[in-house]
């Protein structure tokens with residue numbers, strides 16, 4: 001499965017993030033041994049412990065909701081934070097990045113699902129953050145793109161519509177704000193094929209690689 005996913009991503013010019021949350025170090029080592037280097041976690045504590053125990057060339061992606069008071073623990077090493085969903089969080093990441101004398105790469109998480117999800121920015125708020133970043137308000141932030149999660153549904157057309165929204169915002173905002181929005185993180189075990197067909201450049205796949213949680 002892993003090799004198939006890697007080949008598929010290669011052919012689409014996308015990045016595979018192996019979502020290792022809840023899985024033990026030994027499972028990550030097995031996937032690492034097959035060449036995978038990008039791993040995703042949704043809990044800070046777990047990511048910190050795994051980072052300490054595993055090879056240093058792993059690139060760690062924080063994919064779940066991030067509390068402001070926990071940013072400091074991952075700021076020294078995190079590769080990409082996918083789940084920036086407020087101005088306050090962006091501000092804290094910028095501050096912690098500065099303390100570590102680095103830039104931290106981030107994605108703005110958009111609320112695209114029909115269902116009532118708690119997290120994600122409304123499009124207008126995301127646009128205000130893009131303007132603030134461009135304005136130089138967050139010098140230690142490297143804005144790489146957008147992230148979205150589709151509704152938990154069997155309706156493939158709805159999922160495709162939701163992913164397409166992210167793609168459309170990318171195109172519109174690149175034009176309007178004259179910026180490069182290079183990455184779009186969308187697609188999980190159940191919907192990564194749809195995501196890749198709607199412009200995803202990063203799929204976050206857990207259970208298909210590691211088995212059910």
Ligand SMILES: *Cc1c(COP(=O)(O)O)cnc(C)c1O
Pocket residue numbers: 019021042063064187188189190204205206207208
């Ligand atoms: C758990 C998780 C995934 C991976 O989910 P799978 O269905 O196991 O592939 C992707 N993205 C986020 C934000 C997650 O929390």
